[in-house]
Amino acid sequence: MRAQHSTHPLPAFPVYSCAFVASDQMVVGGGGGAAKTGIKNKLRLFNVSQDRQLKMLSEHELEKGEDAPMSIAAHPESRSFVCGINSSEERLKRDENENCRVFSISDSGNALIKGATRGTLPSGALEDYQRVTVISPDGKLLAVAGERDLSLLAFPSLSPIAQSVQVPKGEIYDVTFSPTHLVLATNLNLLVYALPKPPSEDNGEKTPKKKKGKQRSKGKEKEVHSRTPSQTPELRLVDTVDIPSVPGAPAQSVVTFRAARFHPSDFSTLFTAVNTAAPRAKKSKMAKMQAYILKWRVDLSGEQNSARPMSLEGSRKAGEGGLTCFDVSPNGKFLAFGSSDYTLGMLDSTTLSPLLSILKAHEFPITTVRFSPTSTLLVSGGVDNSIRIVTVPESFAGQPWTMIILIILALLVILVAFLLQK
Numbered sequence: 001m002r003a004q005h006s007t008h009p010l011p012a013f014p015v016y017s018c019a020f021v022a023s024d025q026m027v028v029g030g031g032g033g034a035a036k037t038g039i040k041n042k043l044r045l046f047n048v049s050q051d052r053q054l055k056m057l058s059e060h061e062l063e064k065g066e067d068a069p070m071s072i073a074a075h076p077e078s079r080s081f082v083c084g085i086n087s088s089e090e091r092l093k094r095d096e097n098e099n100c101r102v103f104s105i106s107d108s109g110n111a112l113i114k115g116a117t118r119g120t121l122p123s124g125a126l127e128d129y130q131r132v133t134v135i136s137p138d139g140k141l142l143a144v145a146g147e148r149d150l151s152l153l154a155f156p157s158l159s160p161i162a163q164s165v166q167v168p169k170g171e172i173y174d175v176t177f178s179p180t181h182l183v184l185a186t187n188l189n190l191l192v193y194a195l196p197k198p199p200s201e202d203n204g205e206k207t208p209k210k211k212k213g214k215q216r217s218k219g220k221e222k223e224v225h226s227r228t229p230s231q232t233p234e235l236r237l238v239d240t241v242d243i244p245s246v247p248g249a250p251a252q253s254v255v256t257f258r259a260a261r262f263h264p265s266d267f268s269t270l271f272t273a274v275n276t277a278a279p280r281a282k283k284s285k286m287a288k289m290q291a292y293i294l295k296w297r298v299d300l301s302g303e304q305n306s307a308r309p310m311s312l313e314g315s316r317k318a319g320e321g322g323l324t325c326f327d328v329s330p331n332g333k334f335l336a337f338g339s340s341d342y343t344l345g346m347l348d349s350t351t352l353s354p355l356l357s358i359l360k361a362h363e364f365p366i367t368t369v370r371f372s373p374t375s376t377l378l379v380s381g382g383v384d385n386s387i388r389i390v391t392v393p394e395s396f397a398g399q400p401w402t403m404i405i406l407i408i409l410a411l412l413v414i415l416v417a418f419l420l421q422k
Helices: 089-093 210-225 399-421
Strands: 005-009 015-022 025-030 042-048 054-061 071-075 080-084 100-105 112-118 132-135 141-145 149-154 172-177 181-186 189-194 236-242 254-262 269-277 289-298 310-319 323-328 334-339 344-348 354-358 366-371 377-382 386-391
Touching: 015 080, 015 377, 015 386, 025 071, 025 080, 025 377, 071 132, 080 132, 080 141, 132 172, 141 172, 149 172, 181 254, 189 254, 254 323, 269 310, 269 323, 289 334, 310 334, 310 344, 323 366, 334 366, 334 377, 344 377, 354 386
Parallel strands: 015 071, 015 366, 172 254
Antiparallel strands: 005 386, 015 025, 025 042, 042 054, 071 080, 080 100, 100 112, 132 141, 141 149, 172 181, 181 189, 189 236, 254 269, 269 289, 289 310, 323 334, 334 344, 344 354, 366 377, 377 386
16 A cells, blocks of 8 residues: 655755654754754744644744754653753853753643753763653653763653763664663664662662651652762663674675664564665775664563573665664554665564655655654654655554455465365
8 A cells, every 4th residue: 555645845944853742743853053054943843633734833943053953752641852952162162061951842732841951961072962862661761872972861850860871882873761671772782781770679678657758758859869970870781782694785794783672562672773884896986885674582581691682583674775764653563764865664563574665755864753652654854854744554554454364365265165176
């Protein structure tokens, strides 16, 4: 079944990030960046209808000199979101970068309210930016990362939960949560960390009497929120997974991780996206790029055993261009990706079979892809000043395909019966 899709031009608004804050509302980050292009950096709140119409509800213009919102993660239940926005160059030089910022949607639904802010990037890193922003499935934790540094914070207060991690080699590209672990994807490997227990579980004290318990609970919460980085626990590294051999990839290709996401309801399944670069031909100016989606089986319950907690279960070639962005639908059925050759694609998460491919979805490499909370819409954005909205065909949900399979089986039974009679 062919998917219906619509493109929406956004004049003078290159899109870098987006996230759904409700089933029908989406926040989009874009602009001209830190360079003096004359294009203002903004956050925009849109209404997105099921018939793929886009209506702007609100706009928040960032201060002069601030960077474009390069990454966004939303928590639809609280109608709030976190984004990575570098402060002005003058503030960066004074080590006053408030790169991690929380916003919420007003009760009227047509305004963005600024909440907590925090600087998480290393001091003096003028070229670094918050490239990764991810909220945990329970909405309590937030992972933000620049090129080499990862911070684990409480959401929405932005209090530190663990000491920041600096990867020893490579660059950070993605983070994904399970209820008990965090997987950090660098271009060179996957780093698996055990999440620290909540403070209430760490102190091991018996539950006090009801009245005193309330007072003590408030005190504990205040203590946690006022912790200094030196008082927070360290993230415990459980495993390091190097890049595997990718079936079908050209020989001697350079393979790099690009994204990692747990299945939203089955945390024993992990999806990663990798890009491969074949050795450059003598007459070619650029190495040939290909993208693959890898499916892993994960067992972190027995992490003390000698067996590896992660094993490769399957792979699928996603395209000829390098993958630039990746998402998993909230219902766990679909995988979506954007690539450097401007293609927007979708795979079945169980079989990794291709379901959808839109060539030339944008005029430049796609910067962001997101499923709606209902998994019925897929949105992509790019620096070509446009957003594309795709209706996920109902046949992808499985029911019509089941009917088709039953019809085929019935026809086969009739054919066999006919042949036996002859």
